[in-house]
Amino acid sequence: MFTKDRLITSLFLLLSLVLVGHFVYFCIGWNVFVSLSDWKGLAPSYNIVGFDQYLRLFHDPVFLTSLKNNLILILLFVPGTLFLGLFLAILLDLKVRGEGVFRGIYLLPFALSFVVTATLWAWMYNLKIGVINTLLGKTGLEFLKSGWITDPNIALYCVVLALIWQFAGYTMLIFLAGIRSIPESQIRAAEVDGASGFNLYRRVVIPQLKAPALSAFVVLMVFALKAFDFIFVLTDGGPGYRTYVLALMMFRWTFSKNEFAYGAAIATILFLLALVIVVPYLYLSFRREKE
Amino acid sequence: MVSVTIKDLTKQYGTCVAVKDLNLEIKDGEFFVFLGPSGCGKSTTLLCIAGLVKPDKGEVWLGNELVTSPERDIYMTPQKREVAMVFQDYALYPHMTVFKNVAFPLEVRGEDKGEIMERVKATAELLGISQLLDRKPGQLSGGQRQRVALARAMVRKPKVFLLDEPLANLDAKLRVKTRIELKKLQQKLGVTTIYVTHDQVEAMTMADRIMVQKDGVTEQIGTPDELYNHPSNLFVAGFIGSPEMNFIDCTLIEEGNRLWLDAKEFKIPVPAKIVPELKSYIGEDLTMGIRPEDLYERESVKGITQKNALRMTADIIEPVGPYLLLHLSKGRCPLVARVKETTARIGQEVDIEMDLSKIHMFDKKTTEAII
Amino acid sequence: MRSPKPRRVILYILLVFSVFLFLLPLWACITTSFKTVKDLIYTTPVEPPLSPTVAPLITAFNIMVRPLLNSFTFTVAAMILSCLLGSINGYILTKIKFRGSNIVFLFFTIGIFIPYQAVLVPLVLTMSKLGLYNQIGGLILAHTAYGIPITTLLFRNFYGLIPDSVIMAAKTDGAGTWTIYRRIVLPLSLLPFVVAAVFQFTSIWNDFLFGVVLARGSEVQPASVALANLKGTTEFQWNVQMAGTLWYALPVLVIYLILAKYLIRGYMAGAVKG
Numbered sequence: 001m002f003t004k005d006r007l008i009t010s011l012f013l014l015l016s017l018v019l020v021g022h023f024v025y026f027c028i029g030w031n032v033f034v035s036l037s038d039w040k041g042l043a044p045s046y047n048i049v050g051f052d053q054y055l056r057l058f059h060d061p062v063f064l065t066s067l068k069n070n071l072i073l074i075l076l077f078v079p080g081t082l083f084l085g086l087f088l089a090i091l092l093d094l095k096v097r098g099e100g101v102f103r104g105i106y107l108l109p110f111a112l113s114f115v116v117t118a119t120l121w122a123w124m125y126n127l128k129i130g131v132i133n134t135l136l137g138k139t140g141l142e143f144l145k146s147g148w149i150t151d152p153n154i155a156l157y158c159v160v161l162a163l164i165w166q167f168a169g170y171t172m173l174i175f176l177a178g179i180r181s182i183p184e185s186q187i188r189a190a191e192v193d194g195a196s197g198f199n200l201y202r203r204v205v206i207p208q209l210k211a212p213a214l215s216a217f218v219v220l221m222v223f224a225l226k227a228f229d230f231i232f233v234l235t236d237g238g239p240g241y242r243t244y245v246l247a248l249m250m251f252r253w254t255f256s257k258n259e260f261a262y263g264a265a266i267a268t269i270l271f272l273l274a275l276v277i278v279v280p281y282l283y284l285s286f287r288r289e290k291e
Numbered sequence: 292m293v294s295v296t297i298k299d300l301t302k303q304y305g306t307c308v309a310v311k312d313l314n315l316e317i318k319d320g321e322f323f324v325f326l327g328p329s330g331c332g333k334s335t336t337l338l339c340i341a342g343l344v345k346p347d348k349g350e351v352w353l354g355n356e357l358v359t360s361p362e363r364d365i366y367m368t369p370q371k372r373e374v375a376m377v378f379q380d381y382a383l384y385p386h387m388t389v390f391k392n393v394a395f396p397l398e399v400r401g402e403d404k405g406e407i408m409e410r411v412k413a414t415a416e417l418l419g420i421s422q423l424l425d426r427k428p429g430q431l432s433g434g435q436r437q438r439v440a441l442a443r444a445m446v447r448k449p450k451v452f453l454l455d456e457p458l459a460n461l462d463a464k465l466r467v468k469t470r471i472e473l474k475k476l477q478q479k480l481g482v483t484t485i486y487v488t489h490d491q492v493e494a495m496t497m498a499d500r501i502m503v504q505k506d507g508v509t510e511q512i513g514t515p516d517e518l519y520n521h522p523s524n525l526f527v528a529g530f531i532g533s534p535e536m537n538f539i540d541c542t543l544i545e546e547g548n549r550l551w552l553d554a555k556e557f558k559i560p561v562p563a564k565i566v567p568e569l570k571s572y573i574g575e576d577l578t579m580g581i582r583p584e585d586l587y588e589r590e591s592v593k594g595i596t597q598k599n600a601l602r603m604t605a606d607i608i609e610p611v612g613p614y615l616l617l618h619l620s621k622g623r624c625p626l627v628a629r630v631k632e633t634t635a636r637i638g639q640e641v642d643i644e645m646d647l648s649k650i651h652m653f654d655k656k657t658t659e660a661i662i
Numbered sequence: 663m664r665s666p667k668p669r670r671v672i673l674y675i676l677l678v679f680s681v682f683l684f685l686l687p688l689w690a691c692i693t694t695s696f697k698t699v700k701d702l703i704y705t706t707p708v709e710p711p712l713s714p715t716v717a718p719l720i721t722a723f724n725i726m727v728r729p730l731l732n733s734f735t736f737t738v739a740a741m742i743l744s745c746l747l748g749s750i751n752g753y754i755l756t757k758i759k760f761r762g763s764n765i766v767f768l769f770f771t772i773g774i775f776i777p778y779q780a781v782l783v784p785l786v787l788t789m790s791k792l793g794l795y796n797q798i799g800g801l802i803l804a805h806t807a808y809g810i811p812i813t814t815l816l817f818r819n820f821y822g823l824i825p826d827s828v829i830m831a832a833k834t835d836g837a838g839t840w841t842i843y844r845r846i847v848l849p850l851s852l853l854p855f856v857v858a859a860v861f862q863f864t865s866i867w868n869d870f871l872f873g874v875v876l877a878r879g880s881e882v883q884p885a886s887v888a889l890a891n892l893k894g895t896t897e898f899q900w901n902v903q904m905a906g907t908l909w910y911a912l913p914v915l916v917i918y919l920i921l922a923k924y925l926i927r928g929y930m931a932g933a934v935k936g
Contacts, residue, residue, distance in 0.1 A: 006839045012751075023781065023804070031782075092677075106684055113868030115889050124687050124690065129707070286768070382831035443831075
């Protein structure tokens with residue numbers, strides 16, 4: 001039995017369900033469908049050719065390079081951000097005066113658009129008059145000067161470093177909240193038991209940060225998989241394909257080369273990789289909520 | 292004002308059975324209390340009457356109107372049942388003033404402004420909260436909030452009042468005071484009232500009739516007097532009354548042409564009056580119950596145990612003001628006696644007499660009362 | 663006065679050094695924005711300009727003003743729409759018991775985590791079918807739809823804190839589902855609305871991906887895309903580039919300065935940067 005009241009509310013829910021249903025679920029399905037076709041060029045073609053695009057991917061050196069770069073990104077960026085965030089969180093937990101100000105400054109980069117931070121870092125890494133090279137010159141560290149993002153050997157690491165800079169504030173925030181949720185009495189008890197300083201953190205605090213670490217881990221992993229804007233603006237994948245990642249390749253092949261089916265296949269792979277990370281996490285958190 | 296009738300009401304949450312096959316008829320204008328230990332059952336029944344929870348099966352009737360029946364696919368929304376409810380946490384709308392809170396039920400029913408003003412003012416007057424009308428709930432004390440919640444429930448003159456532990460969040464003194472006021476108010480308005488509580492004193496002092504519920508099952512329905520003097524099973528006997536009834540496990544034996552209750556530490560003769568009821572239980576395990584006020588201390592005569600008296604050791608003497616509680620024991624059998632005064636000393640022996648006309652007998656296996 | 667312990671000194675040195683590292687890019691951006699081409703060569707990026715000028719800011723503003731207005735329009739519209747829908751969803755998911763509510767919640771939650779690359783091609787196709795490609799409306803629709811999952815989560819978390827008894831009281835008082843939302847839940851939602859609005863504003867404002875695939879190079883292109891173009895076309899005019907960056911970052915910086923507290927609550931609620 002539906003009252004008028006109930007009807008209005010239901011219609012709003014229905015609107016949300018339709019929007020999310022189409023733009024998330026139906027579009028994902030549609031994308032998979034496109035990936036199975038041979039659509040190339042501006043006019044859509046839904047001539048189904050099966051897994052041809054996927055087979056092609058695994059012989060494509062650009063795809064393999066991108067996949068490798070995503071992997072390097074995950075291996076360096078994720079732990080790097082977690083550790084720096086934890087380090088900053090612990091520093092701020094040591095009863096620092098002006099904690100709020102420090103916290104606000106460390107978190108600031110995370111609030112900014114990737115386009116902004118990428119432009120900033122382009123200026124930082126600029127070869128001739130960029131921030132880093134000029135500062136190195138002024139401080140007599142001339143020999144450390146480098147092309148940074150234009151140097152094929154270190155470009156990817158420069159990207160990782162800048163991303164750690166942007167995300168460290170976020171992991172700091174998550175860890176700090178985790179630390180603060182440990183009851184004060186427990187810290188006191190540990191202090192009475194003789195734990196202090198480094199030991200207190202290693203033995204009592206850090207072991208209790210599993211839950212915040214896990215949620216930050218998932219966020220960072222998913223980001224490292226789908227990283228796009230920052231790299232697009234900062235290096236556009238260069239030099240060569242040294243900083244190419246899957247999301248960038250997907251964009252270029254789809255929207256610059258009009259290889260729609262091929263791009264859709266890359267997107268599908270990205271989606272599946274994200275599922276591998278997210279599904280177990282959602283499963284865990286739903287189970288926890290039920291308890 | 293209407294009667295409330297409940298037939299075969301059952302509600303289950305997962306594996307927890309909140310109410311099972313409840314049958315109940317609450318009379319028009321009655322003050323009826325659901326009493327039981329904390330748990331899901333009592334409130335669930337109340338929510339089913341309000342229409343806030345749909346039962347799995349059974350019927351709810353308000354007067355002659357069937358308002359809930361899953362079998363017949365009948366369900367009237369809470370908005371349409373003319374019942375009002377007061378919640379344990381008062382559930383005031385935090386963003387509205389007291390006036391707005393009380394006016395809310397009238398406003399959503401589309402009453403006109405003048406009428407609303409008049410009725411809110413009258414209700415506020417009745418409950419003594421006129422001076423609070425401009426405040427927000429956050430600025431009120433617990434007692435004041437409780438009154439606002441009552442006012443909001445009363446203002447639209449409902450047919451039935453549902454009160455879910457409305458005094459549980461008040462301090463002890465205020466609770467006693469409000470108890471009396473609430474009872475008076477109910478008598479004055481004559482509204483059928485269903486009141487949920489886990490506090491047996493509240494139930495005993497306010498109710499016309501009480502239903503004792505445990506784990507969703509009805510243990511007994513009756514007036515406060517019936518529950519106190521004729522509990523129908525061990526649970527009700529133990530739950531009603533403070534301090535609790537004494538229970539003594541014993542076996543009924545026949546010795547020398549008389550019936551005895553053998554409690555190992557002592558034997559008690561069965562009074563002639565109840566022999567017929569007990570006769571069929573010879574040789575069986577029973578539980579005897581006796582209330583603390585039915586135990587008397589007797590001046591002991593040195594060396595000689597008086598007839599019918601038990602010689603026990605006084606463990607603790609607890610002064611409670613108007614009377615004393617003697618915690619006694621004999622071997623493994625503990626007893627509590629409520630006396631006006633005592634000569635007993637801690638650790639010393641004292642002779643205790645039972646008023647055998649007041650004993651209760653229960654079948655140990657079924658826990659049902661025999662007499 | 664007690665002299666501070668050496669350990670505390672090291673702590674503060676570490677903290678201040680970190681502040682230097684975290685602010686360096688932004689600081690260099692601000693100083694550079696006020697420099698003439700000459701100053702760009704004769705001063706280091708961390709030094710203030712010798713002869714401050716607003717010329718780069720004006721040049722950049724002229725390039726960016728239209729995209730900034732575009733961004734502002736669709737950001738505010740999509741922010742309001744996604745917050746409203748999220749609020750209603752949150753209310754329904756917490757306060758109305760219905761079968762399958764957990765599934766509906768999961769349905770929304772998964773939407774938070776999907777990489778948008780997986781929907782890009784169909785998204786563009788949908789928008790061109792609707793005639794919303796290269797239109798503000800397309801950007802509003804996309805940002806609203808993809809904003810619903812996170813706003814739903816945010817509001818659901820907050821509404822979980824409103825006691826069920828308040829809703830039940832309103833029901834027995836005679837209010838229906840929509841009346842309860844409008845008269846009880848919505849007036850109690852100021853905090854979640856601020857949190858969700860701040861979060862949505864910054865996310866949508868900061869977005870690049872949807873802007874670049876739905877409105878690149880068009881009249882309605884967002885500021886993020888315009889800035890990326892500016893970077894490509896002003897290779898050696900770092901002062902103009904930085905000035906453009908500053909203009910684009912300004913709204914978020916202002917919000918961050920005033921409302922960081924609420925933004926942080928959004929981040930804490932398991933919100934994920936797209």
